[in-house]
Amino acid sequence: MDAFLSNVDWPEIGIASWDTLVMVGLSLLFSVLAGLPIGVLLFLTGKRQLLEQPVAYAVLSFVVNVLRSVPFIILLIVMIPFTVMLIGTSLGVAGAIPPLVAGGAPFLARLVETSLREVDRGIIEA
Template sequence: MLTTMFPNVDWEDMWEATVETLYMTVISVGATFILGIILGLLLFLTGKRNLWQNKAIHSVIAGFVNIFRSIPFIILIILLVPFTTWLIGTMLGANAALPALIIGAAPFYARMVEIALREIDKGVIEAAKSMGATDGQIIYKVLLPESLPALISGITVTAIALISYIAMAGVVGAGGLGTLAYLDGFQRYQNDVTFVATVIILIIVFIIQWIGDFLTQQTDKR
């Protein structure tokens, strides 16, 4: 039945493209989460009236975040061609897309982390200080746990944005469903290939959104 409905779809190629897309998603989301948390914490902690207040360091980190989250992703891929080629050895394939994906998404998520940390009641932080908590204890036992629902919600939004980045990266040969939809679907006028690839991408997005919403509800203490 599927063969009749979608005569141009090679289901083995579609499966391989789906696996590549999932691979890029998992790796890039994981790396973005870690780097985004680090950058977001540094933005928050070095800000005015915070634990590590330092205007110079804050300005440098904020500048880096603002620059890289403002560059359109397709342009960022082109700008990072020399770096990616040096790091990976090629500009083609799933691994070659990862540097641009991570560098493009981590600053975006870092701002979400900073916003989540700003929403924490200052009284909670002051109470921890008054009880003699170290900076490390405040970070790991106050800041991160208190902001966890917002952090999960933020990485969910970022993960969905990464899915669109991955699809765009397919246009320049990154592999995955984006490449299949562009090369086999668009360029060969095989609309059924493009349609099936799009449906699979939508399913991945819906699953990520459901997982993110579930985890956010489970960690929200309110």
């Protein structure tokens, strides 16, 4: 067993693990900050809701559905120019965060909208 693990660069494993945790943490934070308001807006602009706006709901719902359906590797490649413009690089921890947010926020937005729709209407009006 020692011979199997003798070639492992443990300091590099530690650095890579930390980088992964930073990417996950920051992308989760920004996905929540983007997805939560989008999900609430989707709910509020839906049918028979406080701010019913069929056009706004249709546009926002379309964008969310498109971003949810795009495979992540394609989203990652398509977002390279935007990521370079925003962050300055498309590589490393910083370069991975915008595509992760663009991939995660729509899922969270739809989850928030669906969860709010499950709440009894009488509770919301109170």
